[in-house]
Amino acid sequence: MSAVDTILQQAHERAVASNLPYQGALTPAEAAALLAAHPAAKLVDVRTHAEWQFVGFVPDSEMNEWKQYPKMELNPGFLAALQATVDPQAVVMFLCRTGARSHDAAALAAANGYSNAFNILEGFEGDKNAAGQRGQVNGWKAAGLAWTQG
Template identity: 65%
Template sequence: MSQFNEILENARSRGVSKGLSYAGEVTPAEAWTLLQALPSAKLVDVRTHAEWQWVGVVPGAELIEWKSYPSMAINSNFMTQLKAAVDPESVVVFLCRSGARSHDAAALAAQHGFTAAMNILEGFEGDKDAAGHRGNKNGWQAAGLPWTQG
């Protein structure tokens, strides 16, 4: 089995075990591998403009807020923006700070016909460490994957 197929199977298995309504969940490293292997795959970062600016971004990511800062109101144009940026037949991996908003975005995308919508576990910054800081314990940053400071 190719590495790509193994990642997709692992993602599906995680999704089935949790009863998810979308294609599955990937680790940050698995997401990066998919993005490198599939030119049509897209990473959609659903954090806020403030997070992109102050925390950082993944180069080449589609930036579509799930909630808008500072009110944290749901972006009523999310699906319109997603459909304009991403082919519903493509592998699309959703990223947020810790994996919660991206879970919701993947579920909504699947409801609207995105057949390979997946959540990136741990998110961009990951869980808090013993000192209460993010970015060190797990997640995209801690995995040493590409990102730039906002």
């Protein structure tokens, strides 16, 4: 079994164990490894434009807001934009700040024909530390994975 297959299998087992409505749940490190090793894999960042600009983002990710700042209302064009940019057969990984919005986006994608939809656990910034700050406990940034400032 290849490294990609192993990662996908572990993510799928997490989804089954948690009764998730999509293919799998990835750690940030697993998602980064998939992006590096699987040329057809896509990362869709569902945070807001403000988050991309002020907090940072993963290079080469697709950016498609799940909720729109400042009212944080659902983006009515989310699914249409996803369908215009990501093949439904591709491995598609969804990322948000902590893993909540990306969970919802992965569920919507799976319900609309994306059979390889994955949520990235912990998100870009992860949980807050004792001082109430994100980006240090867990998540993409805390794992030391590639990102750039907006």
